[in-house]
Amino acid sequence: MTPRRDGLALIARFGPPLTIAILAGPVVAGLLGTVLPAFGYLPALGGTAFGLDAFKSLLAMPGIGRSALLSLATGLASAVLSLAIVMVFLAGWAGTRSFARVRSMISPLLSVPHAAAAFGLTFLIAPSGLLARLVSPGLTGWERPPDLLIVNDPNGLALIAGLVVKEVPFLLLIALAALPQIKLVETRALAASLGYGRIAGFLYLAWPQLYGRIRLAVFAVIAFAASVVDVALILGPTTPATLSVRLVGWMNDPNLSMRFVAAAGAVLQLGVVVAALGLWLVLERVFAALRNAMAARGLRLRRDAGIRHAALGLMTASGIIVGAGLVALGLWSVAGLWQFPDPLPSAFTLRAWTSALPRIAAPLGTTLWAGALSTLIALVLTLLCLLRERDTGRTVGKGALALIYLPLVVPQIAFLFGLQFLFLSFDFVARFPALVLAHLVFVLPYVFLSLSDTWRAFDPRYEAIAAGLGKSRWRTLIAIRLPMMVRPILTAAAVGFAVSVAQYLPTLLIGAGRLPTITTEAVALAAGGARRTIGVYAFLQMLLPAVGFAIAILVPALLFRQRRAMQA
Amino acid sequence: MNDLRLDAVSIALDGRTLLSLSARVEPGETLTVMGPSGSGKSSLLAYIGGFLAPDFHASGNVFAGDVEITALPAEARHAGLLFQDALLFPHMSVAANVAFALPASIKGRAARLERAEDALQDVDLAGYGDRDPATLSGGQKARVALARTLVSQPRMLLLDEPFSRLDAALRAQIRDLVFERAKAAKLPVILVTHDEADATAAGGTVVRIGGAS
Numbered sequence: 156m157t158p159r160r161d162g163l164a165l166i167a168r169f170g171p172p173l174t175i176a177i178l179a180g181p182v183v184a185g186l187l188g189t190v191l192p193a194f195g196y197l198p199a200l201g202g203t204a205f206g207l208d209a210f211k212s213l214l215a216m217p218g219i220g221r222s223a224l225l226s227l228a229t230g231l232a233s234a235v236l237s238l239a240i241v242m243v244f245l246a247g248w249a250g251t252r253s254f255a256r257v258r259s260m261i262s263p264l265l266s267v268p269h270a271a272a273a274f275g276l277t278f279l280i281a282p283s284g285l286l287a288r289l290v291s292p293g294l295t296g297w298e299r300p301p302d303l304l305i306v307n308d309p310n311g312l313a314l315i316a317g318l319v320v321k322e323v324p325f326l327l328l329i330a331l332a333a334l335p336q337i338k339l340v341e342t343r344a345l346a347a348s349l350g351y352g353r354i355a356g357f358l359y360l361a362w363p364q365l366y367g368r369i370r371l372a373v374f375a376v377i378a379f380a381a382s383v384v385d386v387a388l389i390l391g392p393t394t395p396a397t398l399s400v401r402l403v404g405w406m407n408d409p410n411l412s413m414r415f416v417a418a419a420g421a422v423l424q425l426g427v428v429v430a431a432l433g434l435w436l437v438l439e440r441v442f443a444a445l446r447n448a449m450a451a452r453g454l455r456l457r458r459d460a461g462i463r464h465a466a467l468g469l470m471t472a473s474g475i476i477v478g479a480g481l482v483a484l485g486l487w488s489v490a491g492l493w494q495f496p497d498p499l500p501s502a503f504t505l506r507a508w509t510s511a512l513p514r515i516a517a518p519l520g521t522t523l524w525a526g527a528l529s530t531l532i533a534l535v536l537t538l539l540c541l542l543r544e545r546d547t548g549r550t551v552g553k554g555a556l557a558l559i560y561l562p563l564v565v566p567q568i569a570f571l572f573g574l575q576f577l578f579l580s581f582d583f584v585a586r587f588p589a590l591v592l593a594h595l596v597f598v599l600p601y602v603f604l605s606l607s608d609t610w611r612a613f614d615p616r617y618e619a620i621a622a623g624l625g626k627s628r629w630r631t632l633i634a635i636r637l638p639m640m641v642r643p644i645l646t647a648a649a650v651g652f653a654v655s656v657a658q659y660l661p662t663l664l665i666g667a668g669r670l671p672t673i674t675t676e677a678v679a680l681a682a683g684g685a686r687r688t689i690g691v692y693a694f695l696q697m698l699l700p701a702v703g704f705a706i707a708i709l710v711p712a713l714l715f716r717q718r719r720a721m722q723a
Numbered sequence: 724m725n726d727l728r729l730d731a732v733s734i735a736l737d738g739r740t741l742l743s744l745s746a747r748v749e750p751g752e753t754l755t756v757m758g759p760s761g762s763g764k765s766s767l768l769a770y771i772g773g774f775l776a777p778d779f780h781a782s783g784n785v786f787a788g789d790v791e792i793t794a795l796p797a798e799a800r801h802a803g804l805l806f807q808d809a810l811l812f813p814h815m816s817v818a819a820n821v822a823f824a825l826p827a828s829i830k831g832r833a834a835r836l837e838r839a840e841d842a843l844q845d846v847d848l849a850g851y852g853d854r855d856p857a858t859l860s861g862g863q864k865a866r867v868a869l870a871r872t873l874v875s876q877p878r879m880l881l882l883d884e885p886f887s888r889l890d891a892a893l894r895a896q897i898r899d900l901v902f903e904r905a906k907a908a909k910l911p912v913i914l915v916t917h918d919e920a921d922a923t924a925a926g927g928t929v930v931r932i933g934g935a936s
Contacts, residue, residue, distance in 0.1 A: 161796060547777060616806050619774040622797035623804040624824040624875040631798075634823065638814045719857035720813035 163628045164546050170539025174599065177536070178558055181574050181596050182565050186425075188573025192418035199580065200411055209419035216416070218395035219423075226398040226427050229311040229391070230381025231434060233318035238373060240319070241326045244470045245365070246357035247463030250339055257467065258331065260474045264324040266649070266700040267477060268657035270678050273317045273389040274693040275480020278487060278686070280313065281306050283495050285483045291496035300495050307393050314391040318380045320473045326369065326376065327470075332608065333368035337361050354463060355456035358446055371556065374432060375563035381431045382424055382566035385659035385674070389681045398424055399568055406572060406664070417572065425569040432564075481697055488690030507687035515673070515695070522656055522672040522699065524587070529594040530651035533602040534644065540603070541610045542632075559603055562596045567660050575664045585667040593661035598651040606647035613640065639721075641714065645707035653700030673699065725788030726750055727879050727911035732783030734766050734775075742767060742932045743783075748879075748911035753902065753925040755914045762933025764915040768881045771913070772804060773797030787878040787911075803877030803910070805885040805901070809864035811856035817867055818843065818852030824875040842870040846900070862893045869901055873908060880905050882914040886921060898924050 191197065195206040213219060248254040264272075279285050283300035291297040306313045339361060346356025366373075387397045395401065402424060405417035449456075487493075491502030571593070578584040613636065621631040637644065662675050671679075677692035715721035726749050733743035741763025748754045758764045769775040771785050774797050785793045792800045811820050821839035829835055840852050846866040856864065865885070872880065885901065886894045902925060905912045914925050922929050 614810070615774070616804075616808075616810055617812065619769070619772060619797070620804050620806075620810055621823075622774060623772055623800070623802045623877065623881075624871070625798055625801055625826065626823075627798050635812055639812070715814055718814055718855050720855075 161628050163542065163632065167539045167542040167546060170536060170541075170543045174536045174540050174603075175558060177592075177595055177599060178561055181592070182561055182570050184577055185570030185572070185574035186565070188576040189418055189421045189425075189569055190573070192415055192573075192576065193422040195415065197415065197418075197576070199576075200414060202415060209415035210422075212416045213419040213423065216401075219398075219401075222395045222398040222401055223423060223427050225311050225392060225395075226381050226424070227431050227434075229314050229318070229387075229397065230377055230379075230383075230428075230431050233315045233322060233380045234373065234377045234431075234435070235438070236315070236319045237322035237326055237376065240323055240466060240469045240473070241330060242358075242362065243354060243462060243466035244327070245330060245334075246354040246362065247459065247466050249334065249357070250343065253467060257470055257474070258327070261324045261327055261470065263701070263704070264321075264474060264477050265328055266653045266704050267321070267481070268653070268674060268696050268700065269317075269321050269383070270385045270389060270657070270659060270674055271484065271693045271697040272321050272477050272480060273386045274677070274681075274689055275477060275484050275697075276313070276317050276320065277306050277389060277480075278483035278690075279476065279480045280316075285479065285486075285498075288496045288498045297496060306390055309392045309394060311392050311397070314387055314397070317386050317390040318383065320476050321386075322376050322380065323470065323473045326372065329369045329372040330365060333365055336368065337364045350457070351455050352457040352459040354459040355449070355454060359450040362446075363443075371560045371564070374435075375560055377431050377435055378428045378564045378566050381428050382568050384568065384663075385678045388678055398427060399566075402568055402572075403660070403663070406575075407668075421569045421572045424566055428566045428569075481694070484690045484694045484697070486690070487686045488694050490687060490690075507691050511688055511691045515676075515692075518671045518673050518676050519695070521587075521590075521670050522674070525590050525594050525662075525670075525672065526652045526655035526699070528591045529598045529655045530602065530648050532591070532595055533599040533651050534606075534648055536599060537603045537606055537647070541607060544611070545615075559600045563600055567597075571661055571664045575667070578665060584665065585669040587670065589665050590662065590670050593665040594655045594658050597658060597661065598654050601654045602647045602651040605650045606643055609643040610640065642707070642711040642721075645710060646704075649700070649703040649707040652703040656696065656699045725790075725878060725911070727913070728786040729771075730784040730786065732767065732770065732781070732785065734763055734770055734779055734781045736763070736766075736779050744930065744932070745783075746928070746930065748913060748927075750909035750911055751906040753905070753912040753914055753927040755916060755922040755925050755927060755929045757916060757919075757922060757929060757931045758933040759917060764932060765883055768804070768883050768913065768915055771800075771879075772802040772881055773800050790878075792878070801876065801878045803872035803875060803880045804883070805868055805872060805880065806883045807885060807888050809856075809861075809868040811859075811864055811867055811871075813856060815856070816852065817848070817854045817856055817859070820856060820867060821852075821871050821874055824871045826876055838874065842874045843867070845873075846870045861889055862897060865889065865893075865897045866900070869897075869904065873904060877910065880910050880912040882912060882916075884916050884918075884921075887916070887918065895924070902926075 192202060193209055195202050195204055195208060248257070277284070281287070282303050282305060287295070287297065287300065342360045343353070343356060346360055351359065382399045384399045384403055387400045391397050391400060398420065402417055402420045405413045405420060486500065488507055489503050489505060490500035491504040493500035574593070575584060578589055583589045617635055617639070618631050621635050626634070657674060659674050659678055662670065662672050666675070673692060673696050677689065677696050680689045680692060711721065726747060729744055729746045731743065731745050734741045744767070746754055756764050756767060766775060766779055770781045771792070773795070775781055784791055811817070812823065815823065818836055818839045821842050822835045825835050825838055829838055836852070840849070843849060843851055846869060848863060848866055848870070851859070851863070856867065859867065882901070886898050889897055898921065912925070914921060916922060
């Protein structure tokens, strides 16, 4: 066998175990730290006997059933809607010119943090929002904002809308990454030659394979949506709030005995997510059975132009909504007097920015450092894992892929709460390294998923040539492979940074409120109505990831401006 | 100058033996290995060069002169490789591609670039050093790739269908250039191909694999 006793191979050995430890360690330890107090065991707070008291108190909470149901329903509904839009859009349009256009419009939206998108939606659809202003008083006759509960509606419709506009770009991009692995052009031609409509042909022949490849991402969407905190704080119902929002309240309750209830609530939250996933598995079967029955009857569904255009419309709308929301955020951050129903402020001022800036410096610093460090560590670990793959000749199998998705499928709140307990007992809470570690758990999967396919697709003959020229693996890595892959590497870094910037719950819980970031500060403003300040923070929150992606595009373009093969 | 000896080299994939071969290639001579695609002829070069994927099972020894190179890591084997594609490093200038291949014993940036320019001149590409590899023609790229390989002072040349992407006229020209330079440098050459014309032009021994099974 080829001797591989070089230094790089030795270091690469540590990649997979470290990565596994960072992905699974906090999740497993955190879950344990949640489950034990839920059943009464937490010696630090005097809990030494196991029992069900915490659950009894939890179930006695007013409206707890409705809260749990809201979490379940909003989570499932947003996932069903998002996936349906993406599926029909792909079925109707994949491979066309409109598809490429919509794709380039939707892709940048992935970098917009959930909270910023949610604030943008609020500023758009609220009774005094941009939409109402644009049609008032002309169409509505409103001279003052109508007394309607559009945002924070009791049934969570605004919450569902806010989740859908963010999940659609995510699912679309995941599906696009998997699309080259199915033979789209041939499948389309075959289906058309048999007389099937575009949507029917795609659903019968291409969708089952495609769905198999994006299924874990769909699970992650469901788990996220059924347990989300920041978006629910901004858009969700309040009487009662979703389970996740109430949990955070209990976790921060000055009465320490509420921690037991919070722990029991976190277990209930885990149950809600498991139930949502269980219901999803049923829905999967129902849908597959329906599709198979239709295919078996040979339904051609040739007149699908209406549905196709509806999907195109919804897809475009989700992009326009996020974009317009961001415009509304920006407008409010520089608005002077802005009376209803004026569509634009009557004066512009930088006062909100200048008064916020002194208070922004520290959170901004924390955001940037936590983002930069967690991204850098994630990148190094990902590279080591990928280098190790070459030495062993094994790519990650199904099991390892499930592990990568583990922190994304287990609801954040269920294990972060326990992790906070653990860190407390080591005096590790509210310390910067702990914050970086907490972010890393969520940054690492995205960096890995973003980089791995491109890394593996690299032509190995370049490295064979370099070795033949007498260059060591280190030198080949530094001089050949990393420079050639600078674009995907920087893109993965931008994705990781965007994920870190957007983290709300890990920052809140592991930072214990003492390491605020732009995101936690922005979400904390949600309850007040200071639109101009919210505008400043949310705009900044959106700007940071955008800058990251801009760097990822500009740096390679400048670095290799005289190398044609390195462009695009 | 050293010859190249393959001593009972055998390569298997998933329990199926793809090839087993013993041979001796004198300096300046060419051994041509012919076989259909999937016959494992490229994996022979990968085994000699030291970059065989771990899912293959291979045994046997390869000697360059007295040195058993199968005991060495890939970067110590000095196997000059030419593939179907020129595979010039796209982020480097033409001269930098060649300079990258120079042995570390040549010190100094200016000296290295000068040597690279000389090597380019040897393949009729004087003055092309500053060019972006992506702007070269197919034939020019192939000549840069040859220059890059030769300046690294390889022990042997391993050619993996290096002419098959070139059009007919260019093909003969590049083929003659490669064999002429290999002879001049007294390098043992192993050529893997499925083109009879390549085998004829190479002269030397022809081994056929994978056809009968």
